[in-house]
Amino acid sequence: MLKDGVPPDPYTFPTLLKACTSLGLLSHGRSIHQHIIVHGYASDVYVASSLIHLYAKCGDFHSAQQVFDKMPQRNVVPWTAIVGCYSQMGDVDMSFSMYNQMRQQGIQPNSVTILSLLCGVSQFLHLQCIHACVILSGFEFDIVVVNSLLNVYSKCGRVEVARHLFDTMHHRDIVSWNSLVSGYAWNGYVTESIDLLNRMRLGDAMPDQQTFASLVSVIAEEGSIELGKVIHAQIVTSGFELDMHIETTLIGMYLKCGNVNQAFQLFERITDKDVVLWTAMISGLVQNDRADAALYVFYQMLRSSLTPSTTTIASALAACAQMGSFDRGTSIHGYVITHRIQLDVAAQNSLLSMYAKCGHLIECQALFDRMRDRDVVSWNAIVAAYAQNGHLNKAFLFFNNMRIACQRPDSITVVSLLQACASLGALYQGKWIHNFILRNELRSSISIDTALIDMYSKCGNLETAQRCFDEMQERDLVSWSTIIAGYGSHGKGEIALRMYWDFLLTGIKPNHIIFLSVLAACSHAGLVSEGLEVYQSMIENFSTVPKMEHNACVVDLLSRAGRLQETFEFITRMMPEPTADILGILLDACRVHRNVELGEVIAGQILALKPDNAGNYVQLAHSYASRNRWDGVEEAWMRMRSLGLRKAPGWSFIELHGTVTLFFVDHTSHPQYEEMMLTLKILGIEMREMNLNSMPAGNRFRNPETQAPKYTLATYGVQ
Incomplete structure (x- = not known):
């Protein structure tokens, strides 16, 4: 357009900016912003509002505010845009402040303004204020606004208020019903949501895919297989069984409830499977400790000529880690390299865990060193890799590097270290971790407290283990x-x-x-x-x-x-x-x-x-x-x-300063063999002398060699 010499008008830029907003192309948006300034449309209300939307969506809230401040005149559109900007940012107070400034300047909000306010609300008090604004502004009959209120009341856990609002609505659509059904379900009232579903079927509105999908998802979290089967039957009778989203949700429900056979039956009946469905099946099988079946499904997916996503790769690698199958894990890694699949951080973390679980620490560290972006899961994976394989000193080294890299250790980090200390009997290091937990005020959790009890118990300090148990705010089966x-x-x-x-x-x-x-x-x-x-x-x-x-x-x-x-x-x-x-x-x-x-x-x-x-x-x-x-x-x-x-040969080990040393019976290859032999001889002599001194005088003239056993390196198994 510019090459042909056709000048853009004010209607050109909002369309371009909307495309940049949808695709998250901030750099392109900035370039278009420059053209807007050059062509003199920076003060146009709709162009400026589109710019505010772009910067807000891409997280550049400072630029959004600058565009808003430079506008000579503002109507409800830019005010709505800036209110929505702060709502997306999560700054509800600033969002309300901008809304109040708009009202003070005599500009009346529209329904989009109210919806922009609602999108960032998570507290009941703020929601009540917006509800009052809805009534004052005359939007209590706007079904889109009221549906949003219903949804947010449910998310705030006030499902009884949502139900009262629902009952007072003059007109309801499918979104109204779905908002309340999902609201009941997500707040734990599954039975009430099913009753509402039945009432819905008797009324004018018929349940749709969204209704059933939200119910099935919650039933999966509850683990209620019987309720799941009831909803499955209603899905079949309603004719939604062939909907891909519904089928994927149903398979996920059966897998979460542990009914692998039913999930497989549904999966096999679907002819046109997408990546989401394949991934759901693979990850569900891994969660049910069916790693072999998960890999079988993964290889089926590859034979179907469908390219797996990074989430699919992560699930397949988790299956290899679960089985300890190094060969299959490296095969998948080779597939990723051959097909030039760019793994995200989550998939790279799964690859790390696979190498760690298979005991290949060299490959694990090499992969970790090559990672450009590391999150707390990445650090946890490398710390756990060395901890679980008995290299406590290396685990602590990476733990310190993690803190130097400004990554805050979480419960998983300290639990993996405590488990390593417990297995090696490393009481000193375990106490250090306990002090770290207290000093850094890591949020108390059952997993951390249980790991502390296990560590102190296995290190022989039962008194401290009992004290940790007594101080637990909540106990589960594992802690007992x-x-x-x-x-x-x-x-x-x-x-x-x-x-x-x-x-x-x-x-x-x-x-x-x-x-x-x-x-x-x-x-x-x-x-x-x-x-x-x-x-x-x-x-x-x-x-x-x-x-x-x-x-x-x-x-x-x-x-x-x-x-x-x-x-x-x-x-x-x-x-x-x-x-x-x-x-x-x-x-x-x-x-x-x-x-x-x-x-x-x-x-x-x-x-x-x-x-x-x-x-x-x-x-x-x-x-x-x-x-x-x-x-x-x-x-x-x-x-x-x-x-x-x-x-x-019999063997034992000791842990000293994070290093584990093995000892085998009758082996003399240890570099400090002579020193240990001399120490054992000295100890043996001192023990015999102590034994003689403790005997009655009449027995001291017997052969001292028979009074106490001789201690040799074979007894202790020095390597």
């Missing part, structure tokens, strides 16, 4: 399970049982995890009758089907008590196909209590289950040795050697 397991692992079964009885008084229904914690506590403390009572209560009072882990606890409980025949009968009755590990518990008990006949039976069953496991032969040899059956010991070792089996 953690404190019970903490006491149980330290042999304090009576306290663990008392905590369990206190838990039952809260009215929370126990799950299989808390039963496992209680049974393990009873097993470690030798509380046989109490443990059997809990096991029986789990089945009869709480209808919980015992898993292999619960049965293993009962086997351990009875075996420690020497009730071997009862243990064998329990295994036969409750576990038709017991594992070698469970049978091994009973075999060890047979060795301790010298039950030769039962030990022979159990040993045969173990070898039949795992004939190629070296540990089973070692356990069998020890069992024979305890009964002086040296022929059996020799036979066990001979069979083990003939199969070419070798037992993995």
Whole structure:
């Protein structure tokens, strides 16, 4: 147009600016602004209003205000634009201030002005003020304005006010009904929203896609599969089942409710699937721990010649991380590189997590170093990568780098570090994180408090763990399970049982995890009758089907008590196909209590289950040795050697200043071997001297070598 010498008029620029606003092209908008100034249309009301809309939409509120201030004359259009600008910004007070200035200059608002005010409101008091303005300005019969009021009242949680306004409306359209139906649903009144839906069907307005979509979304959040099926039936009878948006929402609902089969049936019936539907199915399967099925669907999508979005890629990578499948994860990464797909930060974070979960920290860090934009999730991923793989010092290094980069750590950051401290027994570092939480006033949450309890429990500081538990404002199943397991692992079964009885008084229904914690506590403390009572209560009072882990606890409980025949009968009755590990518990008990006949039976069953496991032969040899059956010991070792089996050496580790050092039995390759050997010898001498000094005088002349054991590096397993 400019090349042909045709001069633009005032009607040209608003259209161009509207296009820039829609596409978010701020730089193009600024260029057009320059042309507006050159051609002398900067004072035009409609051109200036379009400029204000552009700058407000693109977040340049300062430029929007400058355009408004330079206008010589203003009518309701630019005033509405600047009011909407501050509403979008979230500055409701400034939005009201501009509205009041407009009224003071004698300019009456129109319905668009009221709608501009409403779009930024989130507080009930502000909403009441706008409602009063609606009545004073005579817009109480404007259905668009009233529908917006309905919607905002619901979002503010005042659904009863929305219902009163709805009942007083002289005329209602489908938007009015949808606003109230979704308002009830999102505020937790699902039953009332369904009643309103039925009333709607009996009236003049028929439900549409928006009505059903909002209901299905809320039912998915509630997890009510039965209500979901009722709404699904109404969708079918209303003829909306073939609507793509409705179908996607229904599949999402079934997946969130854990009904994967029904979701698959719906998914397979759809012939023309879009990217949103494929992505919803893949991410839903990952959330249901069906990573294998998620990857199968992803590969189906690729075969359909549809290009996945970055969200689809992120979901597929999450499936690989869940499975720990490095090969498939790198295959997807290769696909991204080959097809030159630009991953957003969320997808890059999924890629980071995949490499971390697969234990490939070099690739994980290389990817992190190449990221231009990092958010808190990116930092959490790299911190968790090193923390979960036992590299506590590197995890803390990235934690400090995160703070240097002005990224505020959140609950996920500190929880991953606390979990690493707990697994390594790093009490000092765990206390440091606890102090960091207190100093930086991280918002108290169940996840942080539970991680603190777990860390202190596993580091042996039960007193502080109990104090953290007592200070929790809210407790869930996990926090109760953690404190019970903490006491149980330290042999304090009576306290663990008392905590369990206190838990039952809260009215929370126990799950299989808390039963496992209680049974393990009873097993470690030798509380046989109490443990059997809990096991029986789990089945009869709480209808919980015992898993292999619960049965293993009962086997351990009875075996420690020497009730071997009862243990064998329990295994036969409750576990038709017991594992070698469970049978091994009973075999060890047979060795301790010298039950030769039962030990022979159990040993045969173990070898039949795992004939190629070296540990089973070692356990069998020890069992024979305890009964002086040296022929059996020799036979066990001979069979083990003939199969070419070798037992993995015993090992342990210590954590010092964030570094984990491994020690293996009979290994002498540690660089500080000589120093440790000397220290052990000194300790051994001092222990023998202490032992001699504590003996009666008459016993001191015996051979001191027999008074205390010798401590060698084989005892401690120095690597």
